[in-house]
Every structure is written in structure tokens, then in C-alpha cells.
Amino acid sequence: MLNEIPIGKAQRLTAPAPFALLSTRKPDGSTNLMAISWWTYLSNHPPMLGVCLSKKGLSGSLIHDNGEFGLSIVGEELRESALRCGTCSGRTTDKAAEFSIPLTDPVSISTPLVEGSRVLFECRLKDELEAGDHMIYTAEIVAIRGDEDVRQLFAWDGYGRLDPV
Numbered sequence: 001m002l003n004e005i006p007i008g009k010a011q012r013l014t015a016p017a018p019f020a021l022l023s024t025r026k027p028d029g030s031t032n033l034m035a036i037s038w039w040t041y042l043s044n045h046p047p048m049l050g051v052c053l054s055k056k057g058l059s060g061s062l063i064h065d066n067g068e069f070g071l072s073i074v075g076e077e078l079r080e081s082a083l084r085c086g087t088c089s090g091r092t093t094d095k096a097a098e099f100s101i102p103l104t105d106p107v108s109i110s111t112p113l114v115e116g117s118r119v120l121f122e123c124r125l126k127d128e129l130e131a132g133d134h135m136i137y138t139a140e141i142v143a144i145r146g147d148e149d150v151r152q153l154f155a156w157d158g159y160g161r162l163d164p165v
């Protein structure tokens with residue numbers, strides 16, 4: 001039977017969402033990592049994607065300041081550490097160092113990405129759109145690398161846990 005449900009329940013029911021770690025560069029040169037479910041492809045020609053970020057976190061302001069970000073579709077060995085990147089802010093924690101998440105050099109931008117990922121997207125900011133309490137950042141994908149032997153993770157139960165399907 002269909003019942004009226006709040007948006008949070010709809011998001012739980014429609015999980016799994018594709019899970020990623022979004023990387024940004026902090027002013028001190030270190031890399032910030034944020035757990036993100038709300039990203040989507042936007043265009044093939046040119047290749048574009050969009051990310052939807054709460055106005056409260058650090059990552060949105062870093063995307064705005066730097067005009068670029070990385071999106072890493074991380075592999076299953078980061079199941080626990082990647083989830084922790086969604087529970088604290090880069091304002092107080094150096095997540096890559098504290099959670100021992102290995103980084104890899106980019107090819108077209110200046111923000112590192114996550115080593116051992118299934119797909120790595122390097123993105124240049126195009127537009128910023130306000131969406132209620134979130135901001136949508138649309139970006140052109142300027143480099144894509146992939147390794148199909150790596151199994152990706154999905155966010156289950158909303159933001160509850162990460163597991164392969």
C-alpha cells in the first residue's frame with residue numbers, strides 16, 4: 001500500500017545510491033575528503049556531472065574558492081574509512097591522514113583523488129545553483145580514469161552503511 005512519506009524516508013527507500021568521496025584542496029594545500037551520495041551525470045557532450053552539497057559543510061566553499069574538485073568512486077577496501085568521511089568536517093579533521101586513505105595525483109586539475117578507486121573524475125566548476133539548504137555545483141569532467149577490477153560501494157539505509165551490492 002502506498003503511504004505519504006517524508007523526503008528522508010524516500011531517500012532511504014531509493015538507496016542504494018552511487019557512493020563517492022569528493023576531494024577538495026584546503027588553503028594549507030592538504031586534501032579534504034567528503035562522503036557523497038548525491039551526485040549525478042548531467043551531460044555526455046561535453047561530459048558533465050553535478051554534486052549536491054549541504055551549505056553547512058566545508059567542501060562547498062572549497063569548490064567555490066578553487067573552481068575544481070575530484071570525485072572518486074572508491075573501492076570496497078575503504079568501506080569503513082570512507083563512511084567516516086561523512087561523519088566529521090575537514091574544518092577540524094584531516095580525514096585522509098586520520099583515516100589512512102591513500103591519495104593519488106590528478107592528471108588535469110590540482111586536487112588529489114583517492115587511490116585504488118573504480119573510477120576517478122576530475123572536475124572543473126561550471127555553475128552554482130541554490131537548492132534549499134543545499135548547493136548544486138555543476139562541473140565539466142576534464143579527465144576520467146577507471147579500473148573495472150575494483151568493486152564499488154553503495155550507500156545503504158540512506159547514509160547508514162557502505163557495502164558492495
Ligand SMILES: Cc1cc2nc3c(=O)[nH]c(=O)nc-3n(C[C@H](O)[C@H](O)[C@H](O)COP(=O)(O)O)c2cc1C
Nearest residue numbers: 035036037038053054057058059086088089090159
Ligand atoms: C554515505 C554518506 C553519504 C553522504 N552524502 C552526502 C551528500 O550527497 N551531500 C551532502 O551534502 N552530504 C552528504 N553526506 C554528509 C557529508 O559527508 C558530511 O556532512 C561531511 O561531514 C561534510 O564534510 P566537510 O565539512 O569536510 O565538507 C553524506 C554522508 C554519508 C555518510
